[in-house]
Amino acid sequence: MDDRDVRLLKAISELGTGSPERLHEETDIPVSTIHYRLNNLREAGVIENDCYDLDLDALGLGVTVILEVLTDYSGSHEDVADDIEAIEGVTQLFSTMGETDYVAIARLHDGDDVGRLIRDFETVDAVERTNSTYVIDELHEDARALGSYSMETLLATLTDDD
Structure with a gap:
């Protein structure tokens, strides 16, 4: 580039x-x-x-829940991820190192959906437990990551130095 x-x-x-x-x-x-x-x-x-890009709040999916997921890895890592990704409302899933195995982000319609989301996680055999955080107020989200970088940093980092 x-x-x-x-x-x-x-x-x-x-x-x-x-x-x-x-x-x-x-x-x-x-x-x-x-x-x-x-x-x-x-x-x-x-x-x-x-x-x-969609404004999920304007669309009616204004409730954000962040879930830390601990698993027993009885199945393959990919199978567990596939099961979690299949849960309705999960919009992002990260495999992590540390105390948790995955971090999932869910965007939901209302508070009633939070209970359903947690119950859906409980149906995944490999999930031992979740730690859920209900987001009160979104302070910053940049769906386009380049927006958080200056042009100078991008040019220094991404251009070929031939």
């Missing part, structure tokens, strides 16, 4: 769009060059999709 690629990715992160016209307005990179570079970034696997 070079500085134009990084500038495009940062602009996508900040604008929330991959529109070549909007990216041109933000970066002054020619639209034809943007098309070419976006295709190359897709082929390289850097850009995975063209999804629209």
Whole structure:
């Protein structure tokens, strides 16, 4: 990647769009060059999709629960992860080292769903116990990770130094 690629990715992160016209307005990179570079970034696997981000609060999924999950690993690690991922409302799952085996994030409609979520975790054979944290107020979430970095850091970290 070079500085134009990084500038495009940062602009996508900040604008929330991959529109070549909007990216041109933000970066002054020619639209034809943007098309070419976006295709190359897709082929390289850097850009995975063209999804629209959703405001889950506005959609009605405003309850966030963070679950630390301890398992007995009686099955394979992948099977346990698959069982947890299949629980309705689980939007993120991380395999961790330390006292917990997994950390799951769930986005739910209301408080009644929290009880259902916990019961669903109890049905997974490998789950020994969970420690659930009900989020009171979301202080910061950046669905586009590049937004938390300065352009200087991104250029220094991500560009090729040939």
